[in-house]
Amino acid sequence: MNNLNLAIQFFFQLAVILGACRIVGLIAKRFGQPQVVAEMIAGVLLGPSLFGLLAPQWQESLFPWDPKQSSRDTSAYLFPVSQLGLALYMFIVGLEFRVDIVRKHLKSSIAVSASGMLAPFILGGALGYLLHRFGGLFPQKTSALEASLFLGASMCITAFPMLARIIHFKGLNGTLMGTVAIGAGAIDDAVAWCLLALVLASFDSDMSQALRSIGGGLGFVLLVTMLLRPILERFRGLFVDPAGKLSESGLVLALMLMSLGAWFTDSIHLHAVFGAFLVGTSIPRGEIHSGVIDRIQPLTVALLLPLFFTYSGLNTRIGLLNQFWLLGICLAILVVAVLGKWAACSLAAWLSGLSTREAMGIGVLMNARGLMELIIINKGLERGIISYELFACLVIMAIVTTLMASPLFDRFCHAKDSQRQTHNKL
């Protein structure tokens, strides 16, 4: 295909993707679901799971897809743009990340997150082992240990950005429930990503690569927190114009640092989102970080992030789950994910002295897997750790746990109640 046809196709794809996300969004809104959930679903619907089932030829011609990745198909150009959208989004999450809040309630957050992580990890790990042994749901190359670690890690995931958004949306910022949930979510995600790094490193089988991944990752965290953050803080002038506002070259500098971070963590075989997130936490706070957010968030959320959901959805083949035992496994994964996370988190929160209502709220919020799960399983699929069948199961798990969050939260913790709890404001 030549460049002219590439561009025609790309603009039409864009229009279809944006339209689909909006239509699903309107339906989702009626059920009290946030837009991000709608986009996760819209991506799957545009792929072989629905559109490709109803009109295979249309789907094929609109989104030509070559899993062998040998020619100029949609995936060749959708992938870099979708990764750019993802990196920008995680950069924003890093910009919004408040180290101070997590530090303040570190103890209770650790209590909730640790207990709410062990359960899903052990359950997920056990299920991974069983599926590897009996299910045939992992490619040959994947060992039993890697299967356990990967499924365990993917169960540990908490949709940290979504959790933060729901808490903000419900006006729970600064409440005990909100603060503990955000802190616990951040810790959970960090640990899950470290586990993923371990799996990816072990999967590369050569030990030097494993060391490079883990050592490089730790080194990068130290570099960013110990060196980059204070340096940027000292040279705030680089980011601002004479009036003290973020300048255009300040914005470009921030984007350049983000690209370098994403490139580095990608090149040591972790994931671009790590680097983008970490660099985001290091940008000086105040006018600068809020200016960067204001300028990159709208286009990222409206245009680029939906491309990632579509990319992920085009890889999802729910039609592969065409046998009863596969549906059974899908259900088992879902039950393990929900039980391991929701029940364990709520129990831990309740035992640590929170009210039943607050404990239930935290459990429900921590249970949503959202975007983060899609990232981790896309990485697993891309590296050949999991099969397309297991990928489809995990996509369903991610969507269902995310769909559950908002209505269940409203059911257990009415907005009214949460407003009454203002004495908990910290």
Next chain:
Amino acid sequence: MNNLNLAIQFFFQLAVILGACRIVGLIAKRFGQPQVVAEMIAGVLLGPSLFGLLAPQWQESLFPWDPKQSSRDTSAYLFPVSQLGLALYMFIVGLEFRVDIVRKHLKSSIAVSASGMLAPFILGGALGYLLHRFGGLFPQKTSALEASLFLGASMCITAFPMLARIIHFKGLNGTLMGTVAIGAGAIDDAVAWCLLALVLASFDSDMSQALRSIGGGLGFVLLVTMLLRPILERFRGLFVDPAGKLSESGLVLALMLMSLGAWFTDSIHLHAVFGAFLVGTSIPRGEIHSGVIDRIQPLTVALLLPLFFTYSGLNTRIGLLNQFWLLGICLAILVVAVLGKWAACSLAAWLSGLSTREAMGIGVLMNARGLMELIIINKGLERGIISYELFACLVIMAIVTTLMASPLFDRFCHAKDSQRQTHNKL
């Protein structure tokens, strides 16, 4: 190359592109040149013209380029993103376009633009004919008529968005000089694009395609101005939230319309920028259009537009101009471009009663070819109308005429003088 390596490469390319644009930008600033000029030059420097000359292997490994377009090289994914950046930028230009101003001074604008267009078109067309006959600078497939039309059209180009930006930057909005220049620039560009459409259509050699291009283009203009604009104006509510501000779904709707416009004009073999620009002019004015600009401009200008300049620069091989006669032709093109545009525009403005100073200012501004020239010649190269050698000559012409604009303008029309001329404010 697999997707993992694609992404690593993409993020590193991003960091290099953003860095190069900033460094050249800092140098350009010292000489009073705007950032957009710096980015045009940075793109060329990153390509085979400088970076590839100094360190061919590094350049090759950083920006792998396959002109046969058969594999997953940089151009396969850089092209769609760069087109997206360009479409978004032209969408912004359309959003900022003020039909009322052009309408108000239609007569004097037409006078300046018509005379300032005939000269470059005739001179360019004659040069095109000569080069086709004697220079061998056009591929075999290109006829003498097409060569004349193409070179004539490309001489007519005025960097309309840049002209608008310089006028805004110098505080000349609303002055007689500023208004006439903007109006004339807009008309010039519109006519040049129509000529390009004619060339492209004739180049397709089958008449039905030519009719589809011209008819489709005219139909689209009518559709947008007669139908889309009043409909969007009537349904302003679709764009705003209850508080009357642009909503997130309003932004997505605008982006969807832009994608559809870009797709349509691309698919009738014109160019995506037409559709994006036209749709931009149809978005309801006021809170809505300024909200859309605010949200998409920062990331588009800081991140996506530099990708277009790089894409264009990677296609530029100034090294091809390695013979004296080629350098001579390059010089001839430059002289014809400057004489035809600057001299003719200034003369027309002067004859229509403007002061010498204002006439010179208008001529200098109209002479800058900027981004628009790069778009038109990239299209010519992509469709095989011009050779790589002629492309390189035209890139140099575009850069030099753009570089001239700011210092010459300052020389002939000091900022002080222009402030004194406030009695000319309309």
